[in-house]
Structures are given as C-alpha cells and as structure tokens.
Amino acid sequence: MSQPLGLDDLTHAVYRFALGRPGCSPDDLFSGLGAPRDDIRRSVDRLLELSLLRPLAGALVPAKPSLALRTLLQQRQAEIMSKQQEFADIKDAVDQLAEEYEVAQPSTSHSGWERLESQAAVLARMERLAGRATVGCMSLLPSETLGEEALLARRPLDQHMLERGLSVWNIHLESVYNDRAALGYARRLAGDGGRVGTVPTLPMWLVVYDRTTALVPIDPKNPAAGAVQVSGAGFLAGLVALFERLCETMRPLDSLCGGAQDRPTPMEKEILRLMSQGLTDEAVRKKLGVGLRTARRMIADLMERLDARSRFEAGANAVDRGWLRPCACGSDRPLPSRETEPSASATGSAGPLSIVSRL
Numbered sequence: 001m002s003q004p005l006g007l008d009d010l011t012h013a014v015y016r017f018a019l020g021r022p023g024c025s026p027d028d029l030f031s032g033l034g035a036p037r038d039d040i041r042r043s044v045d046r047l048l049e050l051s052l053l054r055p056l057a058g059a060l061v062p063a064k065p066s067l068a069l070r071t072l073l074q075q076r077q078a079e080i081m082s083k084q085q086e087f088a089d090i091k092d093a094v095d096q097l098a099e100e101y102e103v104a105q106p107s108t109s110h111s112g113w114e115r116l117e118s119q120a121a122v123l124a125r126m127e128r129l130a131g132r133a134t135v136g137c138m139s140l141l142p143s144e145t146l147g148e149e150a151l152l153a154r155r156p157l158d159q160h161m162l163e164r165g166l167s168v169w170n171i172h173l174e175s176v177y178n179d180r181a182a183l184g185y186a187r188r189l190a191g192d193g194g195r196v197g198t199v200p201t202l203p204m205w206l207v208v209y210d211r212t213t214a215l216v217p218i219d220p221k222n223p224a225a226g227a228v229q230v231s232g233a234g235f236l237a238g239l240v241a242l243f244e245r246l247c248e249t250m251r252p253l254d255s256l257c258g259g260a261q262d263r264p265t266p267m268e269k270e271i272l273r274l275m276s277q278g279l280t281d282e283a284v285r286k287k288l289g290v291g292l293r294t295a296r297r298m299i300a301d302l303m304e305r306l307d308a309r310s311r312f313e314a315g316a317n318a319v320d321r322g323w324l325r326p327c328a329c330g331s332d333r334p335l336p337s338r339e340t341e342p343s344a345s346a347t348g349s350a351g352p353l354s355i356v357s358r359l
Contacts, residue, residue, distance in 0.1 A: 010035055011043035015052055015062060023059040112235060115218065117226040122215065123153050125229060129209040130157040136167030138243050140206040141182075142289055151185045158189055168194040171243070171250050173202055174267045175289040190253050197250030200270030201287045206239060214239050264302070264323050271298055272324055276315045 007015070010033075017032055018024055024032075029040050044060070047053040050069065053060045116122045130137065158168050170189060176182050176198060190196040204220040205227075214236060219225040230236070251266060264272065267288065274284045285295040306321070308314035318324045 007046065008043075010039055011046050014040060014043045015047055018047075018053060018060050018062045022061055023056070025059055029060075112230060112232045114229045115226065116215075116229060117218070119150075119224060119226070122227045125215065125227075126153070126157060126207065129213055129215075130161055133161055133166055133209050135210040136161060136169070137207060137209045138167075138169040138240075139171070139208075140202050140204065140243065140246065141170055141172050142202045142205055148181050151181055155185065155188070158194060159192060162193050169243075169247070170194060170196050171202065171246050172196070172198050172253075173289040174198040174200055174251075174265075175294075178290065178294070186253055196253040197247070198253060199246055199250045200267040201274075201289075202246070203242070206243070208236070208239055208243060211236060211240055264318075268298065268302055269323065271295075271302060272315070272318050275299065275311050276318075276324065 013033060013035075014029060017029060021028060021032075026040075026044065029044070030037055033040060044053065048055070050072065052063055052065060052069070054063055055061075116125055161168050168189065170186065172182065172186055176186055186196050205217050205223060206214060208214040213229060213231045215227045215229055216239070217223060217225065217227055230239075249266070270288070271284060274287055279287070281292060281296050281299065284299070285292045288295060290298075303309075303311070303314050306314045306317040308317050315324070
C-alpha cells in the first residue's frame with residue numbers, strides 16, 4: 001500500500017519501528033531492524049524527505065501522515081487535474097477534426113450507388129462506414145486484395161468494431177496459408193474475437209456494413225481501380241445471401257480437415273469442378289489464388305489419386321467415387337446440343353463422356 005509513495009518494505013519497517021519507539025536514535029534502528037546500515041540510512045533519508053520523520057535533538061520522531069503529506073497530495077492532485085484538462089482538450093480537438101472530416105465527405109450523387117475511384121477514397125469510406133457501424137461487417141477477401149498496406153489499414157477498423165461489441169466476419173481463400181502477412185492478419189482477428197474462415201474460391205472482393213451498405217470492386221480483376229458503394233434492400237439482399245452461402249461452406253481458420261485421408265479437401269473438390277469445366281491450369285490458379293506450380297502440383301496429385309491418365313478420366317473417376325456429383329448446373333459453359341450429344345441408346349449406356357459433360 002505504501003509503494004505509490006516510494007516506500008519499499010524496509011522504509012515502511014523503519015517508519016513502523018519509529019511509531020513503536022518515538023524518539024528512537026539511528027543506533028536503535030540499526031540494532032532493532034538487523035538490516036544493512038546503508039539501506040537503513042537510505043530509508044531514513046526517504047522518510048525525512050517526505051516529512052514522515054522529523055529530527056529532534058538527535059532522535060527521530062514520526063509525524064502524522066495526513067499532515068506531513070498534505071503538500072505532496074496537493075501537488076499530485078494538481079498534476080492529475082492538469083492531465084484531465086489536457087485529455088479534455090485533446091478530445092475536443094479530435095471531435096472537431098472528425099466533424100470537419102464528415103462535412104468534407106462528398107454526398108452520394110446517385111441513388112443507391114457511388115463510385116470511389118481510388119484506393120485512398122475506398123479506405124476513407126471504409127473508415128467512415130466502420131465508425132458508424134452498429135451491427136458489424138462481413139468481408140470476402142481474395143488474396144490479391146490483401147496487400148500489406150491494406151492489412152495495416154483494416155486492422156484498427158476491425159479492432160475498433162470488436163471493442164464496441166460488433167461482429168466481424170472475414171472469409172479468405174484457402175491459399176491464405178501461403179501468405180504470411182495475410183495469415184497473420186487473419187489469425188490476429190480470430191484471436192481478438194472475429195469470425196474467420198476459408199473457402200477454395202471467392203468470386204470477388206466484398207465488404208458489407210450492417211447489412212445495409214456494401215463496397216464492391218469496380219473491376220474484380222484490378223482492386224486498385226477502386227470500388228462502388230451500394231445500398232438499398234434490392235442490392236444488399238443478393239450480396240448478403242452470397243456471403244451467407246459461403247459461410248455455410250467455409251472452414252474455420254486453422255481447423256483440421258476431418259474425414260478419411262483419401263477424401264478430397266474442399267479446395268481439391270473445387271479444383272476438380274474447375275477442371276470439369278475445361279479451365280486451363282492458369283485459369284484454375286487464378287480462381288484459387290495460388291501459384292501456377294502449386295496448382296499444377298495439386299492437379300497432378302489428384303490425377304494420381306484418381307488413377308487417371310487424363311482430365312477426362314479424372315472427372316469420370318471422381319464421379320464414380322462420389323467426389324463430384326454429375327450435375328450440369330454448376331458449369332460455366334453450355335452443355336452440348338442434343339444433336340451432338342450421344343444418346344444412351346446409341347452408346348448402350350451413359351458412359352464417361354455424358355457424365356463429365358454434366359459436371
């Protein structure tokens with residue numbers, strides 16, 4: 001309790017000794033406390049400095065603390081009040097700057113949407129929307145949008161929303177594990193209470209605030225081109241539904257993959273789906289957000305596990321094993337016309353070609 005006054009255990013013991021023996025001498029302290037003399041002398045000097053001991057005819061007399069320390073208390077009180085006033089002045093200045101910032105923001109000139117044609121404008125709008133949020137935000141974050149500068153800009157916004165009790169949901173590509181900076185950002189957010197997961201592919205960069213306002217890229221292939229702010233129930237219903245659908249399939253960050261070891265991971269299933277659509281290795285790489293060598297290695301590994309000598313055979317074997325469903329609805333390319341598609345009667349049964357064409 002005496003440490004705020006700068007009294008260590010020995011100094012406090014010296015004061016208690018003097019209380020029990022008013023008018024004691026230094027020799028009494030030396031013999032009664034059994035501590036090194038130099039240490040006792042330093043303790044006596046500290047008590048004299050605080051006026052807790054007074055010298056009187058060669059003896060030491062304890063003083064009443066409330067009287068002896070009145071000047072010290074008054075000095076500290078004045079310092080604290082000065083700091084409080086300084087804090088109030090700083091807060092007033094921050095509030096004034098914040099008001100000027102809000103006034104300077106351009107008003108939306110188009111009903112339901114507004115173009116933000118630079119990364120600086122996008123960041124400024126994110127700061128504004130995050131500061132006004134009352135529910136939270138949800139983000140889709142492909143790896144190409146997570147440069148180090150973007151990460152540094154997002155961290156305080158996420159942290160501030162979490163401190164205010166809001167929800168923060170981020171979905172990354174599974175390739176985030178290959179990006180040290182992005183992975184560090186994701187793990188820090190998860191450790192602070194955010195919800196973070198991964199999926200094999202993401203359609204675009206997206207941030208939604210309070211389910212009422214969203215930022216989407218002007219050009220999904222070029223994040224530096226800026227973003228469009230959209231609002232209104234019509235716009236947001238589809239974007240929120242997209243995010244919620246991805247939430248249903250995402251894996252929590254750093255979660256272990258369950259199931260048998262020969263079963264494909266979500267990323268491997270996505271590779272098979274993309275292969276079935278006829279995408280090249282380069283196109284698969286871009287969809288997954290990984291390097292070309294990594295994509296080719298994963299494709300080769302899948303073909304080896306499926307005992308396939310071609311992508312055609314890999315697709316057929318994946319369907320036979322139940323890794324993929326023979327469904328045409330997920331394809332990005334049209335099915336062959338009925339005139340060119342082999343019929344079951346012509347081939348005898350639905351062979352691999354008819355199955356793969358519907359992946």
